[in-house]
Amino acid sequence: MTDNRxxxxxxxxFVRSRNGLAHRHVGSLHAVDGTMAxxxxxxxxxxxxxxxxxxxxxSADIVASDPARKDELFEPMVSKVYRHPTFYEIxxxxxxx
Amino acid sequence: MYxxxxxxxxxxxxxxxxxxxxxxxxxQARIDAEEKIEPNDWMPxxxxxxxxxxxxxxxxxxxxxxxxxxxWITRAPSLRRKMILLAKVQDEGGHGLxxxxxxxxxxxxxxxxxxxxxxxxxxxxxxFNYPTLTWADIGxxxxxxxxxxxxxxxxxxxxxxxxxxxxxxRICREESFHQRQGYELMLKLAxxxxxxxxxxxxxxxxxxxxxxMMFGPSDKESIHxxxxxxxxxxxxxxxxxxxxxxxxxxxxGHFLGLTFPDPELRLDEASGHWLHGPIxxxxxxxxxxGDGPCNRERMAARRKAHADGAWVREAAAAHAAKRANRQRxxxxx
Ligand SMILES: [Fe+2]
Ligand SMILES: [Fe+2]
Numbered sequence: 537m538t539d540n541r542x543x544x545x546x547x548x549x550f551v552r553s554r555n556g557l558a559h560r561h562v563g564s565l566h567a568v569d570g571t572m573a574x575x576x577x578x579x580x581x582x583x584x585x586x587x588x589x590x591x592x593x594x595s596a597d598i599v600a601s602d603p604a605r606k607d608e609l610f611e612p613m614v615s616k617v618y619r620h621p622t623f624y625e626i627x628x629x630x631x632x633x
Numbered sequence: 634m635y636x637x638x639x640x641x642x643x644x645x646x647x648x649x650x651x652x653x654x655x656x657x658x659x660x661q662a663r664i665d666a667e668e669k670i671e672p673n674d675w676m677p678x679x680x681x682x683x684x685x686x687x688x689x690x691x692x693x694x695x696x697x698x699x700x701x702x703x704x705w706i707t708r709a710p711s712l713r714r715k716m717i718l719l720a721k722v723q724d725e726g727g728h729g730l731x732x733x734x735x736x737x738x739x740x741x742x743x744x745x746x747x748x749x750x751x752x753x754x755x756x757x758x759x760x761f762n763y764p765t766l767t768w769a770d771i772g773x774x775x776x777x778x779x780x781x782x783x784x785x786x787x788x789x790x791x792x793x794x795x796x797x798x799x800x801x802x803r804i805c806r807e808e809s810f811h812q813r814q815g816y817e818l819m820l821k822l823a824x825x826x827x828x829x830x831x832x833x834x835x836x837x838x839x840x841x842x843x844x845x846m847m848f849g850p851s852d853k854e855s856i857h858x859x860x861x862x863x864x865x866x867x868x869x870x871x872x873x874x875x876x877x878x879x880x881x882x883x884x885x886g887h888f889l890g891l892t893f894p895d896p897e898l899r900l901d902e903a904s905g906h907w908l909h910g911p912i913x914x915x916x917x918x919x920x921x922x923g924d925g926p927c928n929r930e931r932m933a934a935r936r937k938a939h940a941d942g943a944w945v946r947e948a949a950a951a952h953a954a955k956r957a958n959r960q961r962x963x964x965x966x
Contacts, residue, residue, distance in 0.1 A: 568949045
């Protein structure tokens with residue numbers, strides 16, 4: 537087991553299920569480089585008709601927001617309901633609005 | 634994919650005390666509100682430890698589970714059956730990878746998990762320590778072992794830990810094919826010659842009890858259960874899942890015209906449940922302790938496969954390093 541610690545970097549895998557839809561995160565895998573990661577992604581995440589395109593990005597390169605700051609970043613919509621169309625009362629006689 | 638209540642150690646009290654009491658209350662409130670916990674969220678040490686243990690054991694089970702069936706790929710009786718079995722075994726390898734990835738989100742490196750398995754320190758499902766003696770065993774495994782796995786895994790799709798729940802959803806979508814191809818195989822044998830039917834009956838006789846053991850010890854003995862239920866890592870008890878499995882499987886077996894190796898098996902009209910005889914837990918414990926019919930063979934095969942693949946891993950790393958160097962040199966020109 538001499539090479540066990542020689543760990544390949546981790547990659548995040550994104551799959552476009554069909555043209556017209558956005559790529560969606562499906563999971564991760566280990567690979568030496570991007571080419572290999574994309575090829576392995578086919579075998580690991582697309583064994584059925586799951587996709588037509590794959591993106592891979594090194595997990596270490598992804599910058600994520602801090603879960604501890606969730607509240608200040610994504611303040612609940614409770615205080616900003618006026619951003620939704622349902623906030624405005626329009627008489628039912630008014631059509632096409 | 635095959636989870637099992639493998640561990641019977643009690644959760645450690647010291648680690649629990651280290652967690653801030655207020656944070657624990659807030660965490661439990663999130664769980665109670667059916668919120669999913671994601672990798673970077675705060676979580677109690679015991680929750681993390683339990684998940685790492687369960688998900689890695691689950692991953693190991695998928696990987697070791699490729700061995701008993703892989704054993705029959707070259708001997709499948711037709712090209713159709715060979716393609717099906719290859720696809721199924723490949724799926725199990727995929728399940729192992731989804732699960733290792735999910736465990737890694739909790740901060741444990743993949744290499745460490747693999748090392749633990751190869752060193753014989755990690756547990757995996759007891760079911761894979763039984764031999765696959767005839768072609769009918771491939772049918773029995775798909776029908777019963779994957780069937781039991783589905784029963785176990787469906788509630789895990791609602792597990793409180795996001796990455797585990799997502800991996801389980803993906804896995805459950807693939808397991809149904811595993812079970813159906815197995816049942817179809819049993820059906821073909823059961824409708825075949827008397828020799829083929831005998832083979833199917835023999836496989837059912839050998840795989841029935843081990844399949845029931847896949848649900849883990851009875852709830853009365855399972856120490857982990859209540860905390861794991863509160864954390865919504867486990868959502869249905871071992872005994873309830875086992876009963877559900879028996880209730881759906883027995884009529885399927887009767888449809889095949891086969892009998893179950895349990896003289897006490899009978900339908901209880903009042904409850905609508907199939908009642909079963911006692912399970913031999915000494916056999917289960919012996920296998921978990923490493924002394925089943927195939928424990929040594931499985932570990933030896935895993936170690937050999939890992940050692941035989943070393944040159945591939947080294948070559949891939951060397952190739953990537955060479956390409957990176959070349960690119961750097963080009964950039965410097
Ligand atoms: Fe599986
Ligand atoms: Fe399976």
